[in-house]
Amino acid sequence: MVGALILAGTRKGLFLLRGDEDRREWKVNDPLLPGWEIFHAVVDPRDGMLYACTNSFVYGATVHRSSDLGQTWERAEELGLPEESELKLERTWHLEPGHESQPETLWLGGAPGVLFRSDDRGKTWEPVRGVVEHPTREQWNPGAGGMCCHSIQLDPSDANRLYIGISAAGVFRTDDGGESWSPANKGTAADFMPDPYPEVGQCVHKLLVHPSRPDRLWQQNHCGVYRSDDRGESWERLDGNGLPSGFGFPIALHPREPDTAFVVPEEGAENRVTCNGRLGIYRTRDGGASWAERPNGLPAPAWLAVMRESMASDRLDPVGIYLGTQSGSVFVSPDEGESWVEAARQLPPILSIEVAEWQ
Amino acid sequence: MILLPSLLAAEAGGQGRFESDAETVEQALRELPVENLLFDERGELRGLVNIYVDGVDMRERGGLSAPLGEIETVRVVAAIAGG
Numbered sequence: 001m002v003g004a005l006i007l008a009g010t011r012k013g014l015f016l017l018r019g020d021e022d023r024r025e026w027k028v029n030d031p032l033l034p035g036w037e038i039f040h041a042v043v044d045p046r047d048g049m050l051y052a053c054t055n056s057f058v059y060g061a062t063v064h065r066s067s068d069l070g071q072t073w074e075r076a077e078e079l080g081l082p083e084e085s086e087l088k089l090e091r092t093w094h095l096e097p098g099h100e101s102q103p104e105t106l107w108l109g110g111a112p113g114v115l116f117r118s119d120d121r122g123k124t125w126e127p128v129r130g131v132v133e134h135p136t137r138e139q140w141n142p143g144a145g146g147m148c149c150h151s152i153q154l155d156p157s158d159a160n161r162l163y164i165g166i167s168a169a170g171v172f173r174t175d176d177g178g179e180s181w182s183p184a185n186k187g188t189a190a191d192f193m194p195d196p197y198p199e200v201g202q203c204v205h206k207l208l209v210h211p212s213r214p215d216r217l218w219q220q221n222h223c224g225v226y227r228s229d230d231r232g233e234s235w236e237r238l239d240g241n242g243l244p245s246g247f248g249f250p251i252a253l254h255p256r257e258p259d260t261a262f263v264v265p266e267e268g269a270e271n272r273v274t275c276n277g278r279l280g281i282y283r284t285r286d287g288g289a290s291w292a293e294r295p296n297g298l299p300a301p302a303w304l305a306v307m308r309e310s311m312a313s314d315r316l317d318p319v320g321i322y323l324g325t326q327s328g329s330v331f332v333s334p335d336e337g338e339s340w341v342e343a344a345r346q347l348p349p350i351l352s353i354e355v356a357e358w359q
Numbered sequence: 360m361i362l363l364p365s366l367l368a369a370e371a372g373g374q375g376r377f378e379s380d381a382e383t384v385e386q387a388l389r390e391l392p393v394e395n396l397l398f399d400e401r402g403e404l405r406g407l408v409n410i411y412v413d414g415v416d417m418r419e420r421g422g423l424s425a426p427l428g429e430i431e432t433v434r435v436v437a438a439i440a441g442g
Contacts (some may be wrong), residue, residue, distance in 0.1 A: 034366075034369075035365070035366040035369075036366075056366070056396075057407065058405065058407045059367070059397070059405065059437075060396065060399060060405060062395075062396070075370060075395075079395075080399070080400025083401065088399060089400060
C-alpha cells in the first residue's frame with residue numbers, strides 16, 4: 001500500500017500526519033524540532049531525505065535535514081550571505097530538491113530576497129550571486145512577511161531553467177542554471193505602485209510550474225490569479241468568472257491535468273480572511289476560464305486564512321488536495337476537491353503543507 | 360562549565376553541559392557545536408542571546424573578551440520575549 005504523509009510546518013515545530021489508504025483517517029505524530037518555526041518542510045523524492053526550513057527569533061535561520069523521517073537531525077554547517085552584500089540572512093522560506101540529473105543539488109529561498117544552492121545535499125549552502133546582486137534589487141520591497149523568496153520551481157525538461165518568486169520583487173527566470181535571472185512579470189499587475197505594470201516589484205504570493213507541461217506556470221498574486229503558457233514571458237489574468245476575489249496566497253495544481261488548479265481566495269489585502277464567512281476552495285478545470293467552489297465537508301461559518309505554503313497536491317489517483325489553516329486545522333480532499341475531511345485540528349498556526357508518499 | 364538551554368542542548372546532540380579550557384567567553388562559545396546558532400554570518404553574537412558569567416551579565420564582565428580564569432559557569436540564556 002502507498003499512503004500519503006503530510007508534513008505540516010507550524011509556528012511550533014513540524015507535525016507528520018499519516019493517512020490510511022482512503023486518505024480519510026489520519027494519525028498525527030508528536031511535533032518534531034520543538035522550539036523551531038517551520039516555514040517549509042519537504043521530503044526529497046530522489047532519496048527520501050527530509051528537509052526543514054527552520055527559524056528561531058533567538059537563534060536565527062537555518063536548515064535541518066533528517067535521513068530517518070525526523071528521528072535524528074543534522075543542521076546546515078554553512079549558511080549565510082557574503083559581507084560585501086551588506087545583507088544578513090533573516091529567514092529560510094522554501095527548500096526545493098534539484099533536478100533529477102543533479103542528485104546532490106538543492107535550492108533554498110530565504111529573506112531578504114535571496115537564493116542558495118547546495119551541491120552536497122544540504123550540508124553547505126552557497127548564495128546565488130545572480131539573485132543576491134540582481135541589478136533590480138533596489139526596486140524590490142518587502143511585504144508583510146518580509147522580502148521572502150518563497151517559490152522555487154524547476155523545469156523538469158531542462159535542468160538549466162528555474163523560476164523563483166520573491167515578494168515583492170516578482171517572478172524571475174534563469175535559463176543558465178542560476179547564473180543570470182530575468183524578470184518574468186509581463187502582464188502581472190502591481191496595483192499598489194504608481195506604475196501598475198512595472199518590470200519588477202510585483203507581489204507574487206505563490207508560483208508553480210506544471211510538472212507535465214513545464215511551459216505552463218500558474219501564480220497566485222497579491223493582484224490576481226495568473227497563468228502563463230510561455231515560460232513566464234507573458235501572463236493572463238484569470239480571477240474573473242467565479243472567483244469571489246483575486247486576492248489569496250496559496251495555489252495547488254493537478255499533477256496530470258494542466259488545466260486544473262485550486263485557490264483559496266481571501267477578501268483582500270486589507271482583510272486577509274477567507275471570503276463570505278466560510279472556507280472556500282475554488283477549482284478550475286478549464287485553465288482558469290471558470291472557477292467553482294468545492295465546499296463539501298469544509299467548515300461554515302468560518303473566517304480563516306491559509307498561508308502561501310499551506311496547500312499541496314499529491315500524485316495519487318484520484319489526486320489528493322491538502323491545506324492547513326493559520327488556526328491549526330489540516331483539511332484533505334482525497335478526491336480532487338469533491339469532498340473534504342478535517343485531518344487534524346488545534347495544531348499550532350500552520351505555515352506550510354507538503355505531502356509525500358510512504359509505504 | 361558552559362550551560363545551554365534546552366533547544367541548544369537538543370542541537371548539541373542532547374548535551375547541555377560542556378567543559379572548557381578556553382581563556383575567554385568568546386573562545387568557549389565558539390568551541391561549542393552550536394556556534395553558528397549563537398553567532399551570525401558576520402561572526403556577531405545574536406542580539407537576543409544573553410550570556411551570564413557566574414550569574415552576572417557578560418557585559419558587566421567585559422563582554423565576549425572577558426577572561427575565564429576563575430569562572431565556574433557560563434550560562435547561555437535566550438532573551439525572554441515572544442509568544
